[in-house]
Amino acid sequence: MDRKRLFGLGLALFSTLTLKVMGQHKSTETHFVIPIPKIKSANPNRPLANMNRDSLIYMITAFINPLEGNLKWVEGDSHSSQDWGLISDSTVASQSYSSFQKASRATSASQTFSIFKNLLKTKAYTEVRAWHHSRYPVPDTVAELEQLYSFSKWDLELIKNSSVKGTQRLIYRNRNSFPKISIAQTLSEKGSTIRETEMIIPREDLSGQFDFYAYNEVGQLSNTSIFYSSKGKNISAFVPYTCMSCHYNSSDGVFQPLPLSYTGHNSK
Numbered sequence: 286m287d288r289k290r291l292f293g294l295g296l297a298l299f300s301t302l303t304l305k306v307m308g309q310h311k312s313t314e315t316h317f318v319i320p321i322p323k324i325k326s327a328n329p330n331r332p333l334a335n336m337n338r339d340s341l342i343y344m345i346t347a348f349i350n351p352l353e354g355n356l357k358w359v360e361g362d363s364h365s366s367q368d369w370g371l372i373s374d375s376t377v378a379s380q381s382y383s384s385f386q387k388a389s390r391a392t393s394a395s396q397t398f399s400i401f402k403n404l405l406k407t408k409a410y411t412e413v414r415a416w417h418h419s420r421y422p423v424p425d426t427v428a429e430l431e432q433l434y435s436f437s438k439w440d441l442e443l444i445k446n447s448s449v450k451g452t453q454r455l456i457y458r459n460r461n462s463f464p465k466i467s468i469a470q471t472l473s474e475k476g477s478t479i480r481e482t483e484m485i486i487p488r489e490d491l492s493g494q495f496d497f498y499a500y501n502e503v504g505q506l507s508n509t510s511i512f513y514s515s516k517g518k519n520i521s522a523f524v525p526y527t528c529m530s531c532h533y534n535s536s537d538g539v540f541q542p543l544p545l546s547y548t549g550h551n552s553k
């Protein structure tokens with residue numbers, strides 16, 4: 286191969302790589318630059334994989350209505366001593382973050398983080414469902430869920446002994462239509478009744494993020510879910526924060542159907 290051609294190839298490879306890097310760079314720009322709890326410095330152009338930062342962005346955007354020009358924080362619990370600020374014309378999470386930090390009088394990033402974490406446990410969080418799922422709603426009961434999506438007809442995978450639930454689990458996925466929802470039903474030890482139904486559904490704001498929901502043994506939307514601990518006990522934990530700790534993709538910075546232990550991209 287002559288030199289000129291080799292040079293040409295090199296140039297082509299170089300520009301492809303550059304474009305690729307630039308493309309990645311571009312996509313990282315949609316990641317908002319937010320103070321990172323626990324890590325002292327971060328280069329805003331090349332955000333590190335950082336679960337705290339990604340969780341914070343996820344939690345902030347959970348309370349932003351993508352359909353409204355004038356954004357507004359949901360009211361906090363009436364029991365809480367916080368008062369919540371109104372945010373006008375804020376389209377980016379970083380602005381929202383600062384306004385929220387001011388309104389909540391949090392003095393540090395980690396304090397803001399824990400306020401959000403607690404806010405996710407409140408009714409206020411479940412009430413913002415419609416903002417991110419206005420076309421494909423998240424109903425209050427499993428019966429309505431079945432009525433809406435007929436999920437019992439989707440592709441089914443049986444997990445004989447789920448490590449996270451300590452018992453059998455049925456996983457339904459609609460691979461062929463939008464939205465790509467996953468529904469997991471945990472069976473009772475005898476396999477005769479459904480102990481819990483969990484759902485992972487994409488947000489409709491094109492952020493690539495998914496939301497997590499759980500329905501209890503009577504089929505009602507619940508803010509807790511039952512997990513099997515390493516000590517062999519069933520423990521109750523809050524939705525969605527607990528779900529986020531496993532269903533995370535560190536390379537994309539998104540919370541997704543595939544759990545952390547399965548490395549790689551979200552293929553489902």
Ligand code: HEC
Nearest residue numbers: 447449467468469483484485497498510527528531542544
């Ligand atoms: C301790 C880690 C862990 C936590 C916490 C967790 N999951 Fe999972 N999740 C898994 C694993 C592992 C699987 C794979 C199936 C299995 O082994 O049970 C899974 C699978 C799923 C699936 C099926 C996804 C698919 O299409 O394959 C759904 C739906 C789901 N989880 C929902 C939830 C929800 C909702 C929460 C929070 C209430 C949650 N998960 C919390 C580990 C976790």
